[in-house]
Amino acid sequence: MTTPPSPGSESLRHLPRQTRSQERFNRILEAAAQVFAEVGYEKASTEAIATRASTSIGSLYRFFPDKSAILYALAESYAEQLRKVLAEAFDPALSHLPLTQVINEAVDDFEQFYITQPGYQVVFAQTRLSPDLQKLDKRLDSEIALHLEKFLAARQSTLSPEQIRLVALISVETAGSLQILSLTQTEAFRQQVMSETKTLLTRYLHPLFPDPPPKP
Amino acid sequence: MTTPPSPGSESLRHLPRQTRSQERFNRILEAAAQVFAEVGYEKASTEAIATRASTSIGSLYRFFPDKSAILYALAESYAEQLRKVLAEAFDPALSHLPLTQVINEAVDDFEQFYITQPGYQVVFAQTRLSPDLQKLDKRLDSEIALHLEKFLAARQSTLSPEQIRLVALISVETAGSLQILSLTQTEAFRQQVMSETKTLLTRYLHPLFPDPPPKP
DNA sequence: TCACAAACATGAGAAATCCTCACGATCTAA
DNA sequence: TTAGATCGTGAGGATTTCTCATGTTTGTGA
Numbered sequence: 129m130t131t132p133p134s135p136g137s138e139s140l141r142h143l144p145r146q147t148r149s150q151e152r153f154n155r156i157l158e159a160a161a162q163v164f165a166e167v168g169y170e171k172a173s174t175e176a177i178a179t180r181a182s183t184s185i186g187s188l189y190r191f192f193p194d195k196s197a198i199l200y201a202l203a204e205s206y207a208e209q210l211r212k213v214l215a216e217a218f219d220p221a222l223s224h225l226p227l228t229q230v231i232n233e234a235v236d237d238f239e240q241f242y243i244t245q246p247g248y249q250v251v252f253a254q255t256r257l258s259p260d261l262q263k264l265d266k267r268l269d270s271e272i273a274l275h276l277e278k279f280l281a282a283r284q285s286t287l288s289p290e291q292i293r294l295v296a297l298i299s300v301e302t303a304g305s306l307q308i309l310s311l312t313q314t315e316a317f318r319q320q321v322m323s324e325t326k327t328l329l330t331r332y333l334h335p336l337f338p339d340p341p342p343k344p
Numbered sequence: 345m346t347t348p349p350s351p352g353s354e355s356l357r358h359l360p361r362q363t364r365s366q367e368r369f370n371r372i373l374e375a376a377a378q379v380f381a382e383v384g385y386e387k388a389s390t391e392a393i394a395t396r397a398s399t400s401i402g403s404l405y406r407f408f409p410d411k412s413a414i415l416y417a418l419a420e421s422y423a424e425q426l427r428k429v430l431a432e433a434f435d436p437a438l439s440h441l442p443l444t445q446v447i448n449e450a451v452d453d454f455e456q457f458y459i460t461q462p463g464y465q466v467v468f469a470q471t472r473l474s475p476d477l478q479k480l481d482k483r484l485d486s487e488i489a490l491h492l493e494k495f496l497a498a499r500q501s502t503l504s505p506e507q508i509r510l511v512a513l514i515s516v517e518t519a520g521s522l523q524i525l526s527l528t529q530t531e532a533f534r535q536q537v538m539s540e541t542k543t544l545l546t547r548y549l550h551p552l553f554p555d556p557p558p559k560p
Numbered sequence: 561t562c563a564c565a566a567a568c569a570t571g572a573g574a575a576a577t578c579c580t581c582a583c584g585a586t587c588t589a590a
Numbered sequence: 591t592t593a594g595a596t597c598g599t600g601a602g603g604a605t606t607t608c609t610c611a612t613g614t615t616t617g618t619g620a
Binding site for chain 2: 305327
């Protein structure tokens with residue numbers, strides 16, 4: 129949210145150079161996250177976002193070429209955070225731990241991120257809005273899968289690198305969709321689904337990546 | 345597509361009574377499916393849909409209270425078809441077959457539906473557009489899960505009915521999301537993902553629902 | 561067959577929304 | 591301090607969703 133605009137981004141019309149407009153830019157992003165979370169992407173008017181950010185519609189369009197670019201910038205920010213969280217969870221240095229334990233903790237971290245970032249759900253619910261957003265989402269999944277891949281590769285396995293890559297991608301995708309499912313109902317339901325997610329992933333992965341023997 | 349408007353639908357402004365307007369209604373739905381598939385929901389203008397259906401914008405709004413109601417009506421039609429397909433795949437009369445076989449065939453049927461109905465992907469990509477659509481999607485998943493539930497319950501298992509329900513829902517959700525993943529890249533990738541989906545589901549379900557002994 | 565009412569079809573235009581741009585304000589470097 | 595670059599503004603142009611007054615078509619009872 130308070131992340132400065134990433135230099136390589138193609139989605140911004142104009143990078144703010146003065147600190148004044150840097151702050152304005154951040155205010156717009158924060159306001160957009162709020163308004164999107166409150167009324168959804170479709171019903172969030174650019175006027176409302178600008179007003180919430182205490183600025184004018186013209187300033188908003190100074191930074192963003194169109195409405196969907198605001199969503200994209202938000203998505204980039206969330207993606208970066210989530211990538212960091214799961215890179216730690218799948219640190220290959222942890223590969224001596226039991227697989228179940230690592231899975232459980234990764235799923236918990238994932239869940240925690242979803243819960244603490246209310247805007248994330250809205251942004252990624254709109255994933256299929258534009259090809260750009262689709263690509264961003266796909267890239268995020270694939271990057272998370274890459275971390276899992278490296279973690280899994282650090283274990284002895286008969287699988288080829290390509291097979292490991294596929295298995296990692298499937299695991300990430302599955303965990304993600306079950307995460308979303310878990311948020312649709314009551315708290316009790318959520319806990320059941322998360323617990324079942326861990327079971328499912330363990331049953332899927334364990335036959336392929338047996339736990340290493342305890343250190344001598 | 346050629347389905348008559350379901351009598352219980354809340355999303356229609358006006359049910360057509362004369363056959364003339366019945367046909368017009370169907371033409372609008374077909375046109376909408378085409379235009380949505382071509383340019384996506386957002387960029388599909390109601391004007392373009394009406395023109396494609398060889399009618400006027402007024403006629404369109406005679407039937408549908410707003411643009412999203414068209415999407416909803418389409419979604420209802422697809423949901424009905426998909427429900428039917430999977431009800432057959434999980435016919436409890438098949439519960440004497442090996443679990444793997446039934447899973448494989450259900451996944452194949454699911455895939456076939458996705459591939460043969462180009463509009464389906466677009467419609468359900470917009471699932472989070474409105475609360476109504478979200479509910480419809482959730483209900484569909486839950487109904488498919490109910491079929492699977494009945495199928496699984498016909499096998500001996502130590503699980504409680506509630507546990508079976510949860511397991512069924514998780515399975516359906518997982519298969520659905522992996523289905524979508526499978527369609528994002530090449531044909532070879534799709535086949536790998538579908539094959540892995542079957543493996544994952546089998547590993548998850550088999551410990552809970554062992555195959556029945558062969559008939560004496 | 562004809563007259564009448566109910567159902568239906570139409571498209572101009574109201575309302576809402578996205579986005580532009582000309583102008584004025586502010587900042588920075590020399 | 592001042593010239594030039596950067597920035598902020600909001601009226602209004604362009605587009606899209608949706609309404610409704612008006613005219614047309616259809617079914618029915620005499």
